[in-house]
Amino acid sequence: MSLADEVDVFCGQLRARQVQEPLLTAKRTAYLMRLLTTTKRHGDAQALLDDVRSWGTKIQMAKPSELAIGNIIRRVLHIIREEAQQELEAAPPEVPGGGTESTVRAKRQGLLSKALQHPSLTAARALSLHNLLDFSLPPYSPTSAEAAAVAEAVSKQTPSIPETPGPGIVNDALSDTGRRRKSSRSGPVWQGKSAVIEQLNELIDELDEIAVAIAQQAHEHIHANEVILTFGVSETTLLFLKEAGKKRSFQVIVAEAAPGYGGHSMAAELAKAGLHTTAIADSAIFALMARVNKVVLGARALLANGGIMAETGTQLVALAAKRHAVPLVVLVGLYKLSPLFPHDPTVTFNDFKSPADIIDFDVMAEPLEPDLAEASTSSSALMTHSQMTDTQSTDGADLSNIPREAVSATAASSAPEVHVLNPAFDYVPPELISLFVTDTGGYTPSYVYRLLSEYYAREDYGLSKELMDALVR
Amino acid sequence: MFAHLPPYKSVTLDKLLLESEAASKVHPAVLRLGLKYAGGAVVGANARCLAMLRAFSEVIEDYATPEGKVLSRDLAAQLNTAIQFLVECRPLSVSMGNAIKFLKLQVSKVDPSTPEAEAKQTLLDKVERFIEEKIVFASREVVANAATKVENGDVILTYAHSAVIFDLLLHAHKAGVRFKTIVVDGRPHCEGRKLLRKLLHHGIPATYCLLNSLSYVIQEVTKTFLGASAVMSNGGPSRIASSPLSAWSDLPYLGLLNVMYDAMPSDLVTLIVTELGIIPPTSVPVILREYRQDPPL
Structure with a gap:
């Protein structure tokens, strides 16, 4: 291919x-x-x-x-x-004979x-x-x-x-990009x-090797008899906790992370690895935070200001942790480090998923009984994706009865408007984060700007204009 | 780690009759109620309290003083057994505790010389009055007070289901206030669906989302109304629930915890709407003092 x-x-x-x-x-x-x-x-x-x-x-x-x-x-x-x-x-200096240190x-x-x-x-x-x-x-x-x-x-x-004067290639000081392009077709x-x-x-x-590199640092961050809270499922976090569990005994509380419920499989995996695990509903996070020593979770992206994009609900965890002065450790591979700033983080880098994960259509249809027959058959569905950012989505099998368009006129006149929201990600601001554990070590959110200049060239931050336009819709 | 929380046990009629001493002695109405509590058929502080008082009314109605006993003593003992049974089914809510305190006081005050029928009628009237005043009227007052806070263009956020909140929203809607609601819901009970259905049924526009999406919706919210199980309680009763995923119990290290209540710090609360008016959380002790000085009905 x-x-x-x-x-x-x-x-x-x-x-x-x-x-x-x-x-x-x-x-x-x-x-x-x-x-x-x-x-x-x-x-x-x-x-x-x-x-x-x-x-x-x-x-x-x-x-x-x-x-x-x-x-x-x-x-x-x-x-x-x-x-x-x-x-x-x-490259050797162009001035002939000017090979001294001073020149x-x-x-x-x-x-x-x-x-x-x-x-x-x-x-x-x-x-x-x-x-x-x-x-x-x-x-x-x-x-x-x-x-x-x-x-x-x-x-x-x-x-x-400037062109490198390699062996056999004449450095004719090509500075004109047009000429160089031409030469790239066939020439050197x-x-x-x-x-x-x-x-x-x-x-x-x-x-x-990222997950392994992060997991190797587990012993520095998790100590004996601690209570660690994690949110949803994350391969990196799983490996990290398992690694720590090899040497130390500690307890893990896993919040289920609705509507994906990744926490269920995470809890099962941790328990299989022999860690004392407790699964809780998301609504219990605040109540239990008082007993937690550290929050460890993964992120979807690390932004230029030190904030993160992570699974929805992470911000609630972070706020609860802040309230109880519990350190929040984010495990993130540096390939997730992005030089972009979250100007409107709830929308900018976010995505919306099918509302069918949140609530079934029949639950909604029932109270709207008079229109039940038409509502379920016609396209005037009452459940809408509001602010759907990704129109290309093909999530879920319920697309047939949940068109993305806003409520149609007929539906709006006969029944109240209903929105069911299912955002995919949450933004967590840097002030709620204590530490990033990356594949190259631990960094505070305030250090992220330095990492950026280490890994990227400043002129590449934007990549291209059309992309920036697409991102800042 | 969570040993201090009362563990959850599933309650069935057979089990109760076998294990509980109280179960065999209580009035059928109380037995029925206990099972409803345990099964989650009656939930919410107001509803539970109301249901309990109605059941106790039945107990009083069917009561006949045994030979050689005094009504005030014997009825109190019977009620105690019933209360003990209810506690076994599910820990009491604060509202129920307050109602029980009231009822016991009334029973103890019954003059032994009063004829039985008359004494019973007095008690029943008092219970009715308690319901009227402290629950029905109080709820209405709370709604009326809170409704003054709902204005045109408001986006009102509420969590799960609360009867008072629904009454409030309906009241405001009928008064012609144009507002939007956001129903935030959380597992495992998903009670918000109940509220959502009711809202839709009455034509109130609503947005529904899970707790996790809160950060997304919160920015457009102008006011948040929450129904409280109890004010000033520091950490309500909790329970550890079994999971429907039975395979989980095969894993020896895995535990499931399902707490019922949150203790919300008072600095996160702007105002508490009571039947006595709208007060800042710092003024709660004042109300409590007033209550204590209030002569009983």
Whole structure:
């Protein structure tokens, strides 16, 4: 199958919600990106960057609410940028005979001024506190007009990374992107590609080991005789608690997490592993929180401000934990780290599911007796999805009697309007979270912004304009 | 860890007759009521209290003082047995406790010289008056008081099912106030469905969602009305329930906990609507003091 076919299949599955797991989605995205890098010809880093971005946008558009896709794309872009940057740094200085330490230093301007003058040159390496003072800062004071121009240049993002003078390839200082594109069709192949592919392989391996890497830290976070509360089902959390259970004895309270009731299978799995487990209804979370020592749960996405998107109901858990001053530990693989901000978190990255999970149609039909006959047969259903964000949804078998359109005029005139809401995710603000346990260690929500600059290039945060428009509907 | 909570046991008639000493002695009306409590057929503080007083009325009506005994003593003993039986079926609600206190006081005050029929009639009247005043009238007053807080354009959120809340919403709806309701529901009882049905039946627009979606709906809510089982109780009775998933009991480490009530901290409550008026939670002790000074009916 060609790349285009593979991408189409994947996009179709995303739209039909056949692929739901963020980890699986991330892996598939990473595979596709590796396929793209290996099978297509790219003349230089820029061509590869453009290609990855356009294909990545296509995949992400299939399911804008799945942030893991964009995260992986950004990671790949970052890898390519780093590689290009390294080549640039490894390249011998162009000035003949100017090989002394001082001239090299002189050529390398202060990073801050570089960032301001040539956004392209510093594209791959973000300016940060630890490298800010590495270089001397030449006197430079940008006027406001200049700064605006630079900002525009950054947003347009056309870094022209000079070609590497590899063996046999003449470095004719191609700075014109148009010319380079032409050459990419047939001509030279970018030399850094093999290194990029190697790093992509590492990325895929990393994704495979995330749950294990997180679980290994369990002993640092769970102590003897503690009472741990968790919410719903999460593979990572299950592995984490099981690992802790190998050394220590503690109790687990599992909230069932309606309407998915993932907590039921979670409780059964934990009990099978020999942990003392108590299953409770969601409504009992607040009542029991007073006896809990720590809340441990998984997340769907980690946002730029340190907040998380997680299964619905997580915010209630977080609020109850805050009320009782119980630490809330979120287990999250860094592939879920997204540089996006939750401007309107209840809607922005959310998704709505079928109301049939919440309440059966017949329960609703009964009190509306006079209209019962028509209501159940005609399309004027009384149950609606309000604010359905994903019109592509094919969730549940009850679609026939639950059309997504709002209540029709006939129904509204004869019966009161009913909405049954079933949002998929909850936003938990950073102030309710104590700690993130990631595959690379524990971080506080206030540190998330640093992680972002470590894993992504700043100019990739938005990925593309059409995507941002889709996200901020 | 949860050993302090009274464990749940399923109650059936056979079991009761075998195990409970009280069961064989109580009046059939009380027996019927006890089973209804246990089975969850009668729920809600008001409904349970009302049902209990009606059953006790029957007990009093059918009562005949045995030879050589005094009505006030013997009837009190009979009622005690009945109450003990009811407790076995399900722990008493605070409202029931208050009603029992009242009834016992009345029984103890019956003059031994009064003829039996007359004494019984007095007691029955008093019970009726208690129901009228403390439950029916009180509910009506609460509704009337709370209705002043429902305004046009309000989005009112309520949790599960409460008879008073429904009366309130209906009252406001009939008064022509245009408002929206959001019924939030929680497992395992899903009592909110009952409220939703009633609301729809009366043509009140409603949104229904589970507790977990609360963060999503809460932003458009203007007021939240909750029915309370008891005010000032610190942690109500709880019970540990068995699960319908019988296979679960095969796992030795797995327990199921199903608590019945939440103790809501008073700082989360803005106002408490009572039959005596709308008060801030900090003023609850004032009402309690007034009650205590109130001469009994």
